[in-house]
Amino acid sequence: MPAIYSKKCKCPYCLKETETKRVLSRHIRVAQTDFDGFIHYDGPNVYYYEPVQCTHCRFIFHEAFEKLRPDVRERLTTDILPALPVLAFATTERTAEQAIQLYKLCLYSAQVTLQKESILAMLGVRIAWLNRLLENKEQEVLWMERAVEKYEALYLDYTDAVRTGIPHDVLLLRIADLYASLERTDDAKQWYSLIFQSKKVSDRIKKDAREHWELYRERHQI
Ligand SMILES: [Zn+2]
Incomplete structure (x- = not known):
């Protein structure tokens, strides 16, 4: 029984059902957790499979994304989607490097679709963590610094858990x-x-x- 399966999910842009790979829960083996929350896995890595690329329209998203506003949809149609690459590995098993590439595009999607700052920060932390996995210290620090700045800004503007997102x-x-x-x-x-x-x-x-x-x-x- 393979550890990776195809999960159906709805694209927030074209609203069609697309498929992405995920790790079957019974194959998830936690080796250790760093104190900042980063989980090391034995076997398939759950983090690799969070960003999704829609097979119909190319949009790259995370399931935490919220509904897209009409003006945002329009901008996606005219400016963003035609320029997005179709990534073959988005529909297969992924390496850490490929996952980082998807996370960066996912972060870009999050920025242009005006997702909550907490989502942008979360994606930034994921990119830092995957660089930790690759022992790429410089990139890890860079992404972590960006994320902590975002979280501090969220702290200063905090309203409530729902609106701020954390x-x-x-x-x-x-x-x-x-x-x-x-x-x-x-x-x-x-x-x-x-x-x-x-x-x-x-x-x-x-x-x-x-x-x-x-x-x-x-x-x-x-
Ligand atoms: Zn789509």
């Missing part, structure tokens, strides 16, 4: 963890402290934050 305490932990991954000790300390002192942060997030900060201190002998 719960408030999860956002705080994400920022602290990204700074820890970037080894920016002062920033990480500041954001973890904010979590420890907040009355609004859930006990679960506080517990995770404490564990992450302890681990960071051990590793960096602080």
Whole structure:
């Protein structure tokens, strides 16, 4: 029984049903999880298969995308879709490099279709993580810095979990963890402290934050 199967999903642009590859849940084997949430898999990598390219119209999307506005659809039709490449590996098994290429195009789609900033940041983190997998430190850091900037902007403009697209305490932990991954000790300390002192942060997030900060201190002998 192959570990990869074809999943049907609806394209947010042409609204037709398209197919993409996914990892069968019984074949998903978690090897370890880094403290910033990145999961290492034994066997097929689940992250590789999140971006989808529609086989009908070329649009590249993530299932977290929201409905497209009429003006956005028009721009896609005239300017964007004709220029998008048809990627053969979008419909097959993928390597990490191919997945990164799809994520970058997916991020571009997210930008031009005005998806939430939280989605753009999430895609950026995925690109950073896949570069971690390839041990491409420079690219990992670059994408992580971009993502943390986005998350900080979200924090400053925060309204609520639905509109911003991420719960408030999860956002705080994400920022602290990204700074820890970037080894920016002062920033990480500041954001973890904010979590420890907040009355609004859930006990679960506080517990995770404490564990992450302890681990960071051990590793960096602080
Ligand atoms: Zn489509």
